[in-house]
Amino acid sequence: MDAYLGKHYKLKTSENFDDYLKLIGVGLLQRKLVQSLSPVSVxxxxxxxxxxxxxxxxIRKMATKFRLGEEFEEERADGVKVKSVMTIEGNKLIQIxxxxxxxxxxxxxxxxxxxxxxxxxAEDWDGVCIRTYLLEQ
Incomplete structure (x- = not known):
């Protein structure tokens, strides 16, 4: 994973994101705002x-600090608090x-x-959301 640390990846494509946001209860105005942005992930x-x-x-910078394998409380962009656990498998960062x-x-x-x-x-959803970010040069 060290090879990808500090790299800036900018959102280029998003599939089924609106459906996922509906599932987790994000309102229409927030969904439209979120989908109009092209975030950079680091x-x-x-x-x-x-x-x-x-x-x-x-309009906003959100930073989530975590330790691998340890549960932590996180505030999603819509303000809802959730529990998360992050692990690494090869070149994958997996968040539950x-x-x-x-x-x-x-x-x-x-x-x-x-x-x-x-x-x-997500549980109770048969969809898959895929968001692709490209490395900024």
């Missing part, structure tokens, strides 16, 4: 061994996110030299 490793995943947009209702979403971030592909699935 993963860094901190001196204490933890990681920070940062999403940067023109659990809502207060118990429903789980899985976000698999697959890093490569030129792109970051985020594949999202």
């Amino acid at each position: 993963l860094t490793k901190n001196a204490d061994g933890s990681y920070t995943l940062t999403h940067i947009t023109p 996110q659990t809502e207060s209702s118990g429903r789980k979403s899985t976000h698999v971030r697959e890093f490569s030299r030129t792109a970051l592909k985020v594949t999202t699935t």
Whole structure:
């Protein structure tokens, strides 16, 4: 994973994102706003061994600090608090996110030299959301 640390990946394509946002209860206005943005995603490793995943947009910068394998509370962009656990498998950062209702979403971030592909699935949903970010030069 070290080869991908500090790289800036900018969103280029998004499939089924609106359907996923509806599933998790994001309202129409927030969905439209979120979908109008092209965030930049950056993963860094901190001196204490933890990681920070940062999403940067023109209107907001969200940074999530975590330790691999340890549950932490996170606030989603829509303000809802969830529990998450992050693990690494090769070039994949895997996040299991659990809502207060118990429903789980899985976000698999697959890093490569030129792109970051985020594949999202969720319980009670037969869809798949794929968001592709390209490495900024």
